[in-house]
Amino acid sequence: MIVIENLCVKLPGFSLSDINLRIKKNDFFVLLGPSGAGKTVLLEAIAGLVKTAAGTIRVNDRDISRLAPEKRGIGIVYQDCCLFPHLNVRENIEYGLSYHKIEAARAAELFGVLVDKLGLGRLLDRKTISLSGGERQRVAIARALMIEPAVVLLDEPLSAIDPQFRAELQHQMKRLHHSTRTTFIMVTHNFSEALSLATSAAIINGGRIEQQGDLMEIFKRPCSRFVADFVGMKNVFQAAFEKSLARVNGISVHTGAEASSRKGYIAIRPEDIVLSVTRLDSSIRNSFMGTVDSVIDKGFTCEVCVSVGDTVFNSLITRSALVDLGIEPGRELFVSFKATAVHSF
Amino acid sequence: MFFWICVACGVVILAFILIPLVQLLIAPAPEMMKKTIMDGDVRAALRVSLSTAGAAALISLVFGTPLAFFLARNNFKGKKFIESVIDLPIVIPHPVVGIAILSVTGREHWIGRILGDLGVRILGSHVGIIVVLTFVGMPFYINAAKHGFEAISPRIEYVSRSLGASMIGTFFRVTFPLAFRSMLMGVIMCLARAISEFGAVVIVAYHPMNAPVMIYERFEAYGLAYSLPISVWLLLISLAIFLVFRMLSMNVKGAA
Numbered sequence: 001m002i003v004i005e006n007l008c009v010k011l012p013g014f015s016l017s018d019i020n021l022r023i024k025k026n027d028f029f030v031l032l033g034p035s036g037a038g039k040t041v042l043l044e045a046i047a048g049l050v051k052t053a054a055g056t057i058r059v060n061d062r063d064i065s066r067l068a069p070e071k072r073g074i075g076i077v078y079q080d081c082c083l084f085p086h087l088n089v090r091e092n093i094e095y096g097l098s099y100h101k102i103e104a105a106r107a108a109e110l111f112g113v114l115v116d117k118l119g120l121g122r123l124l125d126r127k128t129i130s131l132s133g134g135e136r137q138r139v140a141i142a143r144a145l146m147i148e149p150a151v152v153l154l155d156e157p158l159s160a161i162d163p164q165f166r167a168e169l170q171h172q173m174k175r176l177h178h179s180t181r182t183t184f185i186m187v188t189h190n191f192s193e194a195l196s197l198a199t200s201a202a203i204i205n206g207g208r209i210e211q212q213g214d215l216m217e218i219f220k221r222p223c224s225r226f227v228a229d230f231v232g233m234k235n236v237f238q239a240a241f242e243k244s245l246a247r248v249n250g251i252s253v254h255t256g257a258e259a260s261s262r263k264g265y266i267a268i269r270p271e272d273i274v275l276s277v278t279r280l281d282s283s284i285r286n287s288f289m290g291t292v293d294s295v296i297d298k299g300f301t302c303e304v305c306v307s308v309g310d311t312v313f314n315s316l317i318t319r320s321a322l323v324d325l326g327i328e329p330g331r332e333l334f335v336s337f338k339a340t341a342v343h344s345f
Numbered sequence: 346m347f348f349w350i351c352v353a354c355g356v357v358i359l360a361f362i363l364i365p366l367v368q369l370l371i372a373p374a375p376e377m378m379k380k381t382i383m384d385g386d387v388r389a390a391l392r393v394s395l396s397t398a399g400a401a402a403l404i405s406l407v408f409g410t411p412l413a414f415f416l417a418r419n420n421f422k423g424k425k426f427i428e429s430v431i432d433l434p435i436v437i438p439h440p441v442v443g444i445a446i447l448s449v450t451g452r453e454h455w456i457g458r459i460l461g462d463l464g465v466r467i468l469g470s471h472v473g474i475i476v477v478l479t480f481v482g483m484p485f486y487i488n489a490a491k492h493g494f495e496a497i498s499p500r501i502e503y504v505s506r507s508l509g510a511s512m513i514g515t516f517f518r519v520t521f522p523l524a525f526r527s528m529l530m531g532v533i534m535c536l537a538r539a540i541s542e543f544g545a546v547v548i549v550a551y552h553p554m555n556a557p558v559m560i561y562e563r564f565e566a567y568g569l570a571y572s573l574p575i576s577v578w579l580l581l582i583s584l585a586i587f588l589v590f591r592m593l594s595m596n597v598k599g600a601a
Contacts, residue, residue, distance in 0.1 A: 044503070047503070047507050048506075049503045049506070049507070068506075068511070069503070069506040069507055070506050070507070070508075070509045070510060070511055072507075074507060075507050075508065076503065076504060076507045078500050078504065080498075080500070082498060082500045082501045082503075082504045084501065084505075084519055085523065086519075086522045086523060095505070095508050095510075095518075096508030096509045096510075098509075099508065099509025099510055099514075100509055140504075143504075143508070144504075144507070144508070147508060147509060149507075
């Protein structure tokens with residue numbers, strides 16, 4: 001268990017104030033927030049790399065607040081990897097071993113597991129300078145986990161990676177997390193990335209924690225306007241997948257492609273949802289009858305919330321469409337969207 | 346048009362640097378060069394120049410490195426002032442440096458009295474030359490090393506510490522190998538500056554005579570022809586040192 005109480009950091013022009021966090025042992029915890037919110041500073045404060053003005057940090061009942069970074073047993077992986085350029089991949093991964101009492105046999109086993117799970121076998125003798133962004137990030141993760149830290153801090157590890165490799169690394173990180181006893185704390189600003197990796201999270205803004213808890217709870221019940229705006233991604237539903245069908249609260253949604261896992265989430269952007277008075281005669285495969293809950297005026301556009309059973313869809317339409325269709329609360333409508341507009345993860 | 350102006354300026358500058366140096370190299374006859382190097386006084390003067398400049402570079406390396414690292418990693422009130430103080434010896438006229446050093450190392454100053462009690466003599470000694478050369482050479486080393494340290498992301502050091510290395514361990518395993526090239530360039534600059542120093546040395550220590558002072562003395566006493574061979578020897582030795590260090594630093598770059 002990691003318990004952070006009343007943590008304050010004062011830097012020139014920026015401060016973290018009254019940070020209180022409880023993170024379960026072996027959890028995969030995400031710290032979400034916009035740029036400049038203080039995510040990296042908070043990670044560095046936990047790692048002991050920036051001075052804290054007040055507060056305590058306890059890891060597994062051990063107060064580490066005043067310990068030097070090397071005595072905390074907390075690994076850190078930066079967005080830009082920070083590999084040691086004068087060492088090759090193997091030397092980078094094994095860098096921390098000389099400072100920890102890890103038996104040679106255990107170290108060799110751990111090295112094998114990390115190299116295998118992160119697919120680094122072919123790269124071990126390469127100079128780090130010749131690696132791609134994804135490879136560098138994988139080496140940095142292996143290096144941090146090689147010393148079996150109690151906690152590993154990941155500062156936006158996926159953001160500098162090409163989209164096609166991001167899903168792969170995401171998957172590898174998930175598998176690694178399951179196979180180690182290390183608690184993962186990851187900073188990100190990507191909500192879907194957070195959902196696919198973690199279960200609990202905290203939202204940070206302006207150096208303060210806005211909300212923390214179960215990730216879906218934060219999404220469903222944002223405690224502030226900021227969190228609601230930040231989470232932003234409307235129409236995210238928990239789903240069970242069967243081939244290209246997603247079952248959400250008893251309704252079946254056609255998705256564009258087969259999902260890779262049986263359970264997950266689907267998301268549909270509000271502007272992709274079409275509202276009509278009669279069922280549309282078109283190639284659109286998802287069409288459901290629902291009732292208008294509310295209409296929110298957003299200037300040039302309006303957000304219409306339509307209940308289909310227990311599921312509420314948010315649709316963004318123009319003001320003229322609102323008038324043409326005569327949309328008002330209580331009105332029955334059809335909610336339609338293309339299978340390709342469904343994002344599953 | 347602008348391109349050709351740039352090229353023309355470049356040609357003029359290169360000629361300006363190279364013509365006197367080439368003339369210097371080809372002026373003395375080979376037998377005169379040989380005779381000069383066989384002269385014990387000349388060899389002693391070259392030895393004094395190299396050993397004192399080497400000592401100054403070593404002192405700058407040992408004492409300047411921690412300061413350069415500190416300045417590269419910390420921002421604080423008065424940092425600009427400290428940096429300006431470090432740069433001062435570069436802009437002070439050389440004889441003034443000699444006078445300034447003599448004024449605090451004489452018997453009338455408390456530092457001079459302490460040194461005297463310890464049996465350390467500055468005026469007319471190797472130690473005096475080393476003090477002067479360190480004074481004028483150290484800023485070059487500190488500035489080069491500081492730029493080298495600044496070019497290394499502190500985050501690389503943070504990662505090293507999170508992996509268990511202490512600050513000192515991190516410095517020797519990460520920072521030093523990465524900044525080595527800059528530090529080496531700093532040593533070259535400091536060494537070059539120290540070998541070439543004349544104005545301050547001639548005030549603090551005419552004897553033991555180093556090479557620039559001997560060149561000046563021979564020029565004054567016997568004229569240009571007599572001072573040329575020793576000048577050439579000093580130039581050749583300086584060039585050789587410069588090339589060796591340059592090659593060393595290129596190897597390091599290749600390795601990284």
